[in-house]
Amino acid sequence: MVARLLPFVVRLKDRTAGATQPIAFKTDPGANTTGIALIAATQHGTKTLLLAEVKHHKAEIHKRNASAESIPPAPPHGKPSVPPRPL
16 A cells, blocks of 8 residues: 655555565665665575666756856845946
8 A cells, every 4th residue: 555655655554464574775876866776685695676766956956056157146235236327
């Protein structure tokens, strides 16, 4: 049964007690993506249960900041942004 969507949670209702399976959670952080794996230890070795990648938003944020740098900075508080016209 899906208990929640954010964060995604699956709740097993049919298992109240009994044998459990040892599972390892592995991560591989990278510059643009992070790899995630769930690995189960079995009698015959290891078995991969899940492989996933999480895409970082660093490049997108960097693009936004770069475009914001092209906008001139605001003048200091109290000073006019336009020079006064000669009389």
